[in-house]
Amino acid sequence: MKYVYLFSEGNGGMRELLGGKGANLAEMVNLGMPVPMGFTVTTEACTKYYEDGETIAPEVEAQIFEYMSKLEEICGKKFGDKNNPLLVSVRSGARASMPGMMDTILNLGLNDTVAQGMVKLTGNPRFVYDSYRRFIQMFSDVVMELPKSSFEGFIDEIKERKGVQYDSELTTEDFQELVGTFKKFYKEKMGSDFPSDPRVQLMEAVKAVFRSWNNPRAIAYRRLNDIPGSWGTAVNVQSMVFGNMGDDSGTGVAFTRDPSTGEKKLYGEFLMNAQGEDVVAGIRTPQSINQLKETNPKVYEEFVAIANKLEKHYKDMQDMEFTIEKGKLYMLQTRNGKRTAFAALRVAVDMVNEGMCTKEEAILKIDPKQLDSLLHPQFDAEALKKVKPVASGLAASPGAACGAVYFTAEDAKQAAARGPVLLVRNETSPEDIEGMAAAQGILTATGGRTSHAAVVARGMGTCCVAGCGAIKINEEGKYLTVNGVRVNEGEIMSIDGTTGNVYVGAIPTVEASVSGDFATVMSWTDEIRTLKVRTNADTPADAAAAVKLGAEGIGLTRTEHMFFEADRIPAVREMIISENEEQRRKALDKLLPMQRNDFEGIFKAMGELPVTIRLLDPPLHEFLPTDDEDIAELAENMGVSFEYLKATIRGLHETNPMMGHRGCRLAVTYPEIAEMQARAIVEAAINVKKETGYNIVPEIMIPLPGEAKEFGFVKNVVKKTADAIIAESGVELKYMVGTMVEIPRACLTADEIAREAEFFSFGTNDLTQMTFGFSRDDAGKFLDAYFEKQIFENDPFERLDQTGVGKLVETACKLGRSARPNIKLGVCGEHGGEPSSVEFFHRVGLDYVSCSPFRVPIARLAAAQAQLKYPRQ
């Protein structure tokens, strides 16, 4: 097994084995660019390190030193040699760049003897001891985890003592003193001498890189960026070139385009007589890359040529590091540069216009998730720098909001007439819906990313921070405290739903603007993709907003959201507390015209685009109050006794409401509810068809069946109602009856269900809950431990679990098609707007995904990328 590759043995396609940095270094070597030679220890060596119980196997170590010999030969220097020493840098390099990990150790191979040798060799003792102290500092920090600040403290001390401001003003003797101080400090803290054997230094550094793959920051970063823990990281060992050899030396970083705006111009900074992190560390103020033209025009020209060549080669904006040693340019790294969403779109469009790449290639370079930030207001970046968050919670729905805090939906709704409002609740419930709609942002103390608040907020496109445990609400006292700060009702707070940060006071926001590049890129995605994108929308306004964002239909209208509105909740409650079918029908008769009106609005907004309407889904107790006071009020309004109403509510109580009397189970026990809803849908479709001439084909969706006969029973209720109305109306109306597949048993018996159902729409939220056996409302209590212990790499409610839940989806698609080859297949769970899930749904052959309006552009881009990666008809 080969665990080590010289840069000259690799190439840019070997990213999996060599990591991104290693593969790109190899590629630059192949392109004949000036790269200091080195070798890469593979990601497989990292995997082996973990398999072997966090030790480096002798064979791996042997190969490392075998390649060190080769490197010595190439460089004509010897590692640890006092006369002609080879120094190296050691840098991590995973497949994807990962800020959470150990980055760099420079000047490795130095010890007292080697230093003396180097002084002889270079005649530059200041440079040598500067390098030596840097090495001790970096090694102690990143390998031994001694605090960086202690070392900086020693430097500050000496600077103060000497009355100088910059490192560059320190002398050889100062650096020699620092080397001594650092080594003493090291021994004090570690209980042993600083390792002087370069071979020991090297192996410790390699181990530190491997270890850093699993540090908590790296794990967290991977989770947020969908990087599997199994990948591992490579280690790059590269012969040193020195930017700190004097004023003809230096180091810098640059982008081929402006990463903020996407503008095509070299963008970057450099610092002469400096090494490594000095540029970004703010020790001295670095110069703009343009000034290099004056400082060293030859090097500048060479660098520009290389940069252009790299951008053309990679067909993407490059982010590069370089060092100038005594006037000679060396390339240390290149990679595709990170950029803002705004820049990403501009770069894509520009590159296609420049003929540098095709639309397809450009599309694949944009991270769909980034688009989110374009579609919501954001805090002003400058203003944000000046404030500190008081707490943070889950980034549940993106955007930024600032407003006066209110602690009940009612108060928020009233206050919203006077100005922007934040609704702050322990958690929201469906009763809060109007307050939520009125608020600029929603902040909850408990609940996860798929809690009621989060789901509804995303649907509305309203900013939301959920599960911010530091918030303690005193609803009666009308104030909250957060980490010692008290905020009264009506005082201003700001929340950032993109980061999860919570602030006391106001922060100015900037509005989202969808530029021409956005529209251009979106039109490309529509040319490419085969997967349709619909939206989840419950109101004509949501529906219209989604169509503007490119939705090609509605995949989910939740009829229960309409039930909560003030004008209809009394009738809903009357229906629920009915003692018999007759009473229930009377209450339903009151709801019928209102529901019909809702559906007319939606049909008008959508024209001939398909609309899927789901029959009543939540357990009935969600519509009733829980507090005695509210119950008493309702009892009086309804003309029933408090005791009767309380008993009814108690009777509706469920131990596990998620798995209770809901979904089509309601229609099985009370078919008259499904009848009323079917009637409202069909009558609305007929009315709008008559009025507008649109050819409307409503898709009526029956939620939650687990058994074909169950679906069949409700379908018959719907069909009987619908067919009678259509026949009576004399209008020709087609409609479909299908089902929401969200119970494992529905997937397992999908062939039987498909014999009855004309379409499936996967409800992957509930399917995830049932397949994992945990409820999204409760999982928050233990999921963090699962992330920490690396049992889960990401939240299955955010990113579809393809291994388990995905297997059920796939099974259901296959079985469904076997029974009904032309069955329409879609998804309307939260995953419909998450890129990796969209790719999965594309691969298993769904016809469409449906997501909240603000995720429609993300889904369109993700669907186009999926088509490019996995072409289908």
Add this chain to the structure above:
Amino acid sequence: MKYVYLFSEGNGGMRELLGGKGANLAEMVNLGMPVPMGFTVTTEACTKYYEDGETIAPEVEAQIFEYMSKLEEICGKKFGDKNNPLLVSVRSGARASMPGMMDTILNLGLNDTVAQGMVKLTGNPRFVYDSYRRFIQMFSDVVMELPKSSFEGFIDEIKERKGVQYDSELTTEDFQELVGTFKKFYKEKMGSDFPSDPRVQLMEAVKAVFRSWNNPRAIAYRRLNDIPGSWGTAVNVQSMVFGNMGDDSGTGVAFTRDPSTGEKKLYGEFLMNAQGEDVVAGIRTPQSINQLKETNPKVYEEFVAIANKLEKHYKDMQDMEFTIEKGKLYMLQTRNGKRTAFAALRVAVDMVNEGMCTKEEAILKIDPKQLDSLLHPQFDAEALKKVKPVASGLAASPGAACGAVYFTAEDAKQAAARGPVLLVRNETSPEDIEGMAAAQGILTATGGRTSHAAVVARGMGTCCVAGCGAIKINEEGKYLTVNGVRVNEGEIMSIDGTTGNVYVGAIPTVEASVSGDFATVMSWTDEIRTLKVRTNADTPADAAAAVKLGAEGIGLTRTEHMFFEADRIPAVREMIISENEEQRRKALDKLLPMQRNDFEGIFKAMGELPVTIRLLDPPLHEFLPTDDEDIAELAENMGVSFEYLKATIRGLHETNPMMGHRGCRLAVTYPEIAEMQARAIVEAAINVKKETGYNIVPEIMIPLPGEAKEFGFVKNVVKKTADAIIAESGVELKYMVGTMVEIPRACLTADEIAREAEFFSFGTNDLTQMTFGFSRDDAGKFLDAYFEKQIFENDPFERLDQTGVGKLVETACKLGRSARPNIKLGVCGEHGGEPSSVEFFHRVGLDYVSCSPFRVPIARLAAAQAQLKYPRQ
């Protein structure tokens, strides 16, 4: 398609097509027995009837009349002919006999004209008009559903008027008058004349039989007896012979053995000059079959010969109907006779001893479910006849109990010292465990067959009636009311867990006795079966009881049941409200010796039989009180503030506890709990091994994982603890670590899990909940509607759903074996003791089933039957 068969065209093997009755009639014809000829309309015709929207297709009708012509030819009579009329009986006949369905219409083909012809033919007008009025009566009742009682009222009226007691005293004129009265009543009620056309009569009767397949009683019966709704029923049309032609005619029923005791002797009754139901209707007192020897020795001898021949032929006890027409014997039906459990065992053993059948054949004739009644006390049958139930609930755990009622576990426990006690609760919770153990029986007002009360009661072998909604408990007032009756604390009630009946007052019980035949049959099952049977047991006493009933190990010890005992609950609570790991470990240290002691007891009771111990499973809030008063008391005992404790309990609240922080999720967040339990298990095993020399191999079971890494994490905690203890002890101890497979995702990823787990035990209760997406605690509210509407044919918590849940079990077995060929597979859910489920588990190749102790014999028999039907190595 052939929908009709003459009896002479069929045979006993055609039960599926001809139904039981039809196949047996055909078989008797083939055996040359005196059977009136007739034909059978097949079960496929019934299926077609339903497929065709409850109409009889013209082709079926045509075949019926084609065969009627054949029958006319054979009998030399004509249907509807006034000179030589053919009369027929029409009887239903499903594959399995089904009391809920329409049974019989006799004398079909009569009308005024035919009656006159028959009078001429027989010279017996009394017989003719008796037959005629019977026909109108039966037709009106079973075809038109006019109330039987109205007709009986008319007969009583005429008897009273004439001052006679028996039907036999009525005259020709009386019967003629009745015919008139009946027809008039029919017209009044139905709005049309009684159908005089025999062809119409016949088709209406056939339709009525088909219809009766789906009447509510039939559906309920099918659910209780595992008969699929898809089978349908056949219809038998048979030429009439008449037991009411005078004193040389009669009718009777008889068994070849005593169905109560199994004794080998002819057992039955007959009545001369009577027809059909007269024998069982109690119109006159029938005579014992032995008296037929004197009444008509020739017929008796002939009947005995036929009975013996049939028993030998079918190798089973027969239940026969016969008619004597003018001294000639006719057989109308034979079938395997229903019998008590006691008789079933005796018949099986006797028949093998008599050489009539093999052990294997005998085993297959016993209904495993019946055994239940042998293992529990029952109400004295005579005493039961004299009382009426005041209410009824779900038959949740079999047996009979009577005792003083108490409404809290504490009160029940104290009162139990003074005499037998019934614990009556709205529903029980784990806190009630001691009161439940002390009670003779448990009665709950809410909760289903798999509620806490039901599950625990079955485990204990304690009688339980659950979900008896009529019971209204006033816990403070210490009384209950049930249908208007008030019962105070301490007053006596009786409950029957086999029927679900509830009585006020005492009813004497008789103890269960397991006879020698029981032991004999059980020993046969052990010779035959390949599936092992273990038990679910939490205490040494349960374990010992189960071993007596044949358990071959423990498949499930629930460690949490031990947590509720009075001496340890304080430490458990201390553990739960701990603020950090250190506090938690201190509390766990207190629990360790107690748990170790528990396990020592169980290991001693089980010797070298395998024992599977499950780590802590329920959510922690189950161990904490919910009432403010109890919380205050606990707070004081624990030395914490009321507010603190209340907040802790609130923090533990879960929206859906079934899908919350439980199972191995507890061990992931608090590994120290799993450590303590692993330590207790391993130390106990070492101690008992040292003391007894038993070679104990504990099986440590990790509940509820859905992901291999999750299982792996907890397994590592267990192994690290266990291996250290073993190494230190110097004793050689093997142990296994496996998992309870109860989450759909665990089934879908069973290969990954099996790489880590040494055994799987399917937890089919939870797996059923997750697969169907409904919680057993809440499903009670809607399941009845599902049964009524024929969406479900049976309760998936009682009988494993092989279509959905079974598919997951099968997938898990296959995947598990693919990764670990010798993996041990078992089941420890409630289904482990249900015969159809046991057969399924045998077929998919499990190594064992585990069930509550009292179900062990049922499982042993079911496993033997499964092996006979589906032999495996």
